Amino acid sequence: MPELTLNKIGQIAVNVSDLEVAVAFYRDILGMKFLFQFPGLAFFDCNGVRLLLDELAGWQHPSSILYYKVDDIQDAYQTLEQQKVVFKERPHLVAKMPDHDLWMAFFEDPSSNLLALMSEIPHDK
Secondary structure, eight states, rough: OOOOOOOOEEEEEEEOOHHHHHHHHHIIOOOOEEEEEEEEEEEEEETEEEEEEEESOOOSSSSSEEEESSHHHHHHHHHHTTTOOOOOBBEEEEESSSSSSEEEEEEEEETTEEEEEEEEEEEEO
């Protein structure tokens, strides 16, 4: 079985009750670098780790979501599945960005904390 080590955080999600108020706080008060926004979601750069503010909170979860960055999401998914990790869904395309496609797959730890695999797949040039 291939060895897999999840040790690079690519993104952390934080639930917010009012996205516009939260964006203003993180951008204008804390001085964080604003990256981009989608309906219900805003993204900031924290020295290479993305902070996602999530107003929609599609899954109710008690903690922040840690997104582990992996090079090959399909391989990481299969490796963890072989180790009896139960995923909420298979890896799927989340967003087509200008220079890459963003893929994710969500799973829970034994305490029901939501975790995710994320992979940024560059577009062929």
